[in-house]
Amino acid sequence: MLRFLVKKILLALTTLAAVSVLTFGLFFVVPTNPAELMCGQGKTVCSAERVAMIERRMGLDQPIHKQYVDFMRGIFVGRTIGSGETARECPAPCLGYSFRSDEPVMNIVARTLPVTLSIVSGAAVVWLVLGVSIGMISALRQGTVFDRIAVGTSLVGASMPILLFGPLLLIVLVYETGLLSYPRYTPITENPLAWASALVLPWFALGFLNSATYARLARAQMLETLSEDFVRTARAKGLPKLAVYARHALRAAITPIVTIAGLDIGIYLGGTVITETVFGFTGLGKTALNAALNLDMPIVMATVLLAAVFVVAANVVVDVLYAVIDPRVRLN
């Protein structure tokens, strides 16, 4: 188990290192000239000295490989950005400063990540509970009216783009009936009730759409498992139906669902940008989008890296969970 884990983590780290080199190279090879971007905020034309000063302050006058090493070291041990009297201390984990607002990128991430985290965690609960239970019931009651309605709805729901579903929810629940107000994010630490009520719409939108896919998957998995010999054996030796379904069949059927859920959550944590845009939240995805449109590369770099960390970490977690849940998986 330990060897398996170490091997997986090593592979994940290599992938992350490659992602960081590639993104850094891509963003910093392109001559966007961040010093001019920063300086151009005041309406005055930039003098060459001022550009040079900003470059020194941001450490952009260094060769690119040195900038990369500095950047990576900043993440783990902190660094000093720039040199001379304009030098700034940036404690670990340091992601640099925004080209536009000069705010530490770490602060921006710390402000926006909880928003995305809140959206994804709640939505994941919705789609897992709703999707898996509908799929399971559908499989156990195969051919009934419930099953047919569930299959039809999930078939249609799986094709519903959030570009339509999100605005539809807004139209129906907010603008036409006034049941909910347009969401405004409040941190959970401030007011848990306001936090939850603001997030109801994105939870429902993202959760409901995904639950369609999960219901289809859960139904197919459960049907396959129910036709297997060990289920018949368990029934034949006199176990009650519920014990067979809940203990034996569920465990086997849920493994692929855990895999896909883990990967989905990893991907969504990197930013649920459409959901955030539709409902007016400023999460990680929306921040990345705005930063990219402004060519604010330190923020983009940080969000790409963070999202890659989530995806890769989700992969490792899924591999481990797989081994824990499914006794048929043997590690060596």
Next chain:
Amino acid sequence: MTVTPAEQAAEAAAVGAGGVGPERELIGRSPGRLALMRLRRDRVAIVSGAMLLVFILVAVCAPLIERLYGVGPLDRFPDRLDANGFPLGYAGVDADHWLGIQPGIGRDIFIQIVYGLRTSLMIAFTGATLTLILGIVLGIVAGYLGGWVDAVITWVLDLVLAFPFYIFCFAMVPLAVHQFYGPRDQESVWFRPALLVLIFVLFNWTSTARLVRGQVLSLREREFVEAARASGAGLGHLLFRQLLPNLWAPILVTYSLNLPSLVTAEAALSFLGIGVLEPTPDLGRLISDSVLYIRDVPSFTIVGGTTLFLLVLAFNLFGDAVRDALDPKSTR
């Protein structure tokens, strides 16, 4: 193990319900004919196939529709808007404007959707086809050659999967635009669509490559491959004349399921403002324009979103039907 039946299957499914019927006097039926027969018997396939055909026809004949309808995608009707920019009457629907008038800018929504479908389908089909070619070549090479070639391709594949797609798009599109056009130049109409296609291909080849690689791994030890090798066939012949014809069924299924995901992705990127730009009509951008007026003219959002939804739904249903028809496990 010959070329023809599998190719027929590909053609048959691509043409959909409009293909040639099975000839009754034949006793032995090729797999392609069987698949086509199953497809023709499937009511969902007929309906979704017909829907797709209508969408494709509308997109292809957009200029003709424009002439018959009498309104172009860039024509504006400011006299049909009130002082606040809202359309007069119910969303501006009348005999000349079947789906109403866009608030603010005063364009005809119907012709926007007609041309938007054209943009959407053109990008999706080009993207999916190029994805398919890249995925097939890399997958077949990795699977057949094995060794370090396989290791490198698999590693790149895992790397691509670790890249957060949306955030990376945000980063890449503005950078590429900046690189090619600078901050002020007018972009060519073709630049954005071509860039989107490129990004889709770079990110989407993985699923096809993985599938093809897996299939090739199990096929390459078969006798017909060995026979070809023994009779001195070159590598190109082995890969593309011997192996590839046996892979058409699963490849076709991924292709047909790739199309709707590209339609969704393209709409999402345009919705977020980094996809197709003004003045090219586009479904995603139409929805993003409509969201500004969602409170006062909800029908605008619903019309645009529903078109996208129906397009994706038709693709998904037809893709499912193709898969069922080609599935060797289903009864003959």
